Amino acid sequence: MRWKCLLLLLLVPALLHAQATATLTGRVLDPAGAPIEAASVLVENALAGFQKEANTDAGGRFTIANLPFQTYVLTVRKPGFAMERQKVSLRTNVPVPVEVRLALEQQVTQVEVRGTDPAALIEPEATGTRTELSATSFSRMPLPAGNRGLESVLLSFPGFAANANGAIHPRGAHNQMTYVIDGMPVSDQLTGSFANAVDPSIVQNIELFTGNIPAEYGNKISGVAVITTRSGSGTGRGFSGSTQIGAAQFGTLSQVSQFAGGTDRFGYFASFSAVKSNRFLDQVSLDNLHNGGNSERGFARFDYQASPRHQFRMNLLAGRSSFELANLRSQHAAGQDQRQLLRDFSASLGWLHTLNARATFDSTVSYRTSIAQLFPSAGDTPVTAAQARHLSTLVIANRVSLLAGPHTLRAGLDVQHFPISENFSFGITKEGFNHPASETFIPTLLRHDLSRGGSLFHFSERAAGNMYSGFVQDNIRWKRFAFSLGFRYDAYRFLVDGNQLQPRVGVAFHVPETGTVFRASYNRTYQTPPNENLLLSSSDQAAALVPAGVRDALGGAYARIRPERQNVYEIGLQQAVGRKVSVNGSFYHKNSRDLQDNDNFFNTGIIFPTSLLQSRVNGAEARVA
Known part of the structure; x- marks a missing residue:
């Protein structure tokens, strides 16, 4: 299967990275319709604390790219002209053009009021939290x-x-x-x-x-x-950079170095960070024993606009962490020296094609691989364990976006392929941990009790799964209402097979007189099992360790973990208070079948997925911004 994945990457260069950001374009004109050069154009979202600025060219034109999907306040300034401010909703990667006409300064009377426009403190289009x-x-x-x-x-x-x-x-x-x-x-x-x-x-x-x-x-x-990452596109600088160095308690040292640059058509951004600490994980004893580690991360992004209708992007992301596993006092006294190594690499390529003024097509190819290793030591107690786990994910996706009157339509098809390999071993090293005379004695573990002549438990297996998905989403604005109508279909093919049609619907009602937004939604979701150690948890080797009493109570040693099916109901309220405060609250109810969970293997980074037959969750939350 590896050669097939490589072939896809080589033969499908046009299936590139989906663009999850918006682009705002426009012109700034004077009262006579002539272009205004060097006008300052600012887009900001007060709730997110986001700002981005550009200047107009000789033709009065401006372009601001890499904008997250939000509602913004657009502010245009130019000495000699009155300031102009208007709201702009950016909810799709279809470029949104605007035309701004500035009045002469002497023709208007300006009164500056400090604070934020109350309309900018709420989100009338948000139908969920x-x-x-x-x-x-x-x-x-x-x-x-x-x-x-x-x-x-x-x-x-x-x-x-x-x-x-x-x-x-x-x-x-x-x-x-x-x-x-x-x-x-x-x-x-x-x-x-x-x-x-x-x-x-x-x-x-x-x-x-x-x-x-x-x-x-x-x-x-x-x-x-x-997540929208930083970009050097449109900065107008060939190179800029920074380095930050920090220090904290527990011998913690950190460093971040970044550099960026770009032109109107090309941009790059790169970041390299490292941290070293003697309290790398949460300590498991008050003494913070055997808890040192270091981590290094790197990221690079490259943007290229080949033409007004074609945009390309490449992202590279890599990380490495090497650290000790924190000890209990008894483990430290025995000389336990377990260590863990984590490595990952991700790459994505992207292409956005503007079909016309109201439609775009974008595609995705992304690849991610991660490796987790646990190294045992001679002093391990009460058990010793080793692990080498490898998970990769290849995603190919296609998206079409369309603006049609009050409708913002988006539809897509996804294919996901995920090969997995797992290697795991463990053995009991402490004589009293599973003593035959103990009330908690588990007979099935005796064969792996090294203190009584047993041998290590070994597991090694690999498999690959697929998931096929399709969706259609329509966001509609009608008078004071905003509707979100979506449907998704998933077909999961791995250790178990499953399918689910998932309606995702919501509505919001805006009361501008009071700065209030009411909202309600219903979601049907289909959450796939975690892939970490899924093969081991679903294996006959693991089933052989299940005690007879548990086997009899459950009618078997184990059941394969199935995707979780969930119904989610939510109602909410957002309220602007004065010119500076926004209050957002919601109540939700969730009922689930085959609820996903996991268990830790002692105080290591090894986790095993588990499943509960059903659950109900009620919750309420609020946020003041």
């Missing part, structure tokens, strides 16, 4: 040093709870997050000791969906973080 943050906002956050990445930023959002080593729970789910990095979906567990996290310094903007998830997104969607 959606939160945005820009790099300017989260760069001011007191993020912890060490191996933490973007998950530290996500924990500032409502509905997220932290677990050990950076693992996060969106609305009660266990790590069911999808990160969409410039259109590339990543559903690996990018947290703590499980995988290399995304470096926050490469992020320009985050848009987080936790309610009424658009039909475009599938797989693991209790939370979807749409």
Whole structure:
């Protein structure tokens, strides 16, 4: 299958990276219709803390690209002319043209009122819980040093709870997050000791969906973080760069070096970061024993506009973490010296083709591979373990976007291929851990008790799965209403087979007189099992370890983990308070079949997926911005 994946990458150069950002173009004119050169054009979103600026050319034209899908306030200034401000909604990668006419300064009386327009404090088009943050906002956050990445930023959002080593729970789910990095979906567990996290310094903007998830997104969607990375395109500088060095307690040293540049048609951005700490993971004892580590991450993005109708982009992302596993006092006294090594690499290529003034076509090819290794030591207690796990994901997708009156249409087809290999071994080393005289004695583990002459448990297997998806989404504006109508279909083919049609619908009602937005939504979701150690958890070798009492109670040793089917209901309210405050609240109910969860193997980074028959979750959350 490896040669087939390579053949796809070689033969399908036109199937490139989906563009998950908008482009704003326009002209600035004087009262007589003549172009205004060197006018300042600013787009900003007060809630996200996002700003981007450009200047008009000799023809009065401007272009601002790489804008996350949001509603913005457009402000145009030029000495001698009155300032002009208007709202612009950017919800598709179809370029949006605007024409701005500036009145002469002496023809108007201007009164400056400090604060934000109340209309900019609410989102009338949002039919579910959606939160945005820009790099300017989260760069001011007191993020912890060490191996933490973007998950530290996500924990500032409502509905997220932290677990050990950076693992996060969106609305009660266990790590069911999808990160969409410039259109590339990543559903690996990018947290703590499980995988290399995304470096926050490469992020320009985050848009987080936790309610009424658009039909475009599938797989693991209790939370979807749409990440727009930084770009050097349009900066007008051939080169600029910076280096930051930091230090903190526990011997923590960090470094971030970035450089960028570009012209009107080409841009590049690169970032290299490293961190070393003597408290790399969450400590498991007050003494913070055996807990050192280091991590290195690199990112590069290249943008090229071949013509007004063709845009290309390439992203490269790599990471490496090497660290000790934190010890308990008893483990430290025995000389335990377990270590873990995580490596990953991702590449994506992108092409956006503007079909006409109201339609675009974009395609995706992205590839990601990650390797996790656990190395045992001679002093391991109460068990020794080793692991070498390899997961790769190839995604090919196609998208069509269309503007038609009040409709913003988007449809697409996705194919995902994910080969997996797993190698795992363990053995009991402490004589009293599973003693035959103990009430908690498990007979099936006796053969792997090294302290009683047993042998190591060994598992090695590889397999590959596929997922086929299609969706259609229509966002409609009608008077004071905004409707989101979406349908998605997933066909999952791996250790089990499954299919699901998923309606995703929502409505919002705007009361401009009071600065209020009411919203409600219903989602049917289909969340696939986590791939980390899925083969081992579903194997006959693992089933042989199940105690007889558990086997009798369940009617078998194990059941294959199936995709989770979930119904999600949400109602919400957003309210502008004065000119500076926005309050956003929601209540949600979720009922699930085959709920996904996982268990840790002692205090290692090894996790095993589990499943619960059914669950119900009720929650309420609020955010003040």
